[in-house]
Amino acid sequence: MTVSKTAEKSSEKPADMAKGRKDAAEAQPEALQLGELSEQLGYVLKRAQLKVFENFLRCMATLQLTPAQFSVLLLVEKNPGRNQTEIASTLGILRPNFVAMLDNLESRDLCARIRSTNDRRSHILVLTDKGKAVLTRAKKLVATKHEARLNDLLGQANRETLLAMLAKIANEF
Amino acid sequence: MTVSKTAEKSSEKPADMAKGRKDAAEAQPEALQLGELSEQLGYVLKRAQLKVFENFLRCMATLQLTPAQFSVLLLVEKNPGRNQTEIASTLGILRPNFVAMLDNLESRDLCARIRSTNDRRSHILVLTDKGKAVLTRAKKLVATKHEARLNDLLGQANRETLLAMLAKIANEF
């Protein structure tokens, strides 16, 4: 399905003073037919996902949190005392890739690794005070600037319907 | 939001003979609380998208077509006579990244680049006979094995509602 993150600069153009156009008669299309593409679940899903992530990043620009980082903070807050493997795996992150991510969050003093006394192999994850504060601000931003936009676009009822359908796909597809 | 492509092997475990469990009394959770995560649009969207792509790849295993490749074939078929820039940009693919993709499809004799006589800079893209045949088979597979699954899961009406909402997000978010 493709769909990169690139901005579509060409979509802003006049789109008529383009290529083939000698007089004013033979108006060449210039806009391609999407055809069955717009009916492809994966295609539409991916495009929507990119747009949502893009908007998320804009909303979180001041806090410098990516969707992945936000999800980690959320999960650590909700499940204090868990180790890296547990947090990572429920987010679908592989342990090796989670290391650098935690290094980042820890270097920003948003969360901390604590050697477990029960099992000295594992690192218990906790939010720092700053991490809690940032997460609180992040939640507010997401709710007011990001998720609120869905209500404006679809309406409260449809928004819930959409989330339910997506969850169903995520779990049962 | 995270959500990698990794299989969730741990979701198949008994999930009870795990860590803390001395007798049979203090059943420790072992399953983390997702909390507000399951209400995050981006999180659910991404998880759904990964599942859909994963299923798409399985359905197309015999044809060895990725979602991106499928979308290119679809678009070239619907818009014959267009050049690389036009096809790539409407799919959100950057021209540099489109080169290797076309190299692949062309090496498999699915599509061909033809030097335009009007503008000798550009390459007109066309499906080969084999490309058309493969695309026909691909469409059938997608329709019967992939998209049909959405109907089984959501029902025809909901499926259309979902696509409409996703399209709206993709275009207006």
Next chain:
DNA sequence: GATAATTGTTATGGACCATATCAAATATCG
């Protein structure tokens, strides 16, 4: 107590995305 399994980690490779740059061809405009 020897062996197996787990945890965090490093190293590494692949896929995808983005930018700068280039030569060839074309468009633009003095």
Next chain:
DNA sequence: CGATATTTGATATGGTCCATAACAATTATC
């Protein structure tokens, strides 16, 4: 016309994310 700018496909390159193998330290298993 001819100099300059633009466009097209392409290469090179770097970044991010995803996936696997391997390792040391620690713990579990038998």
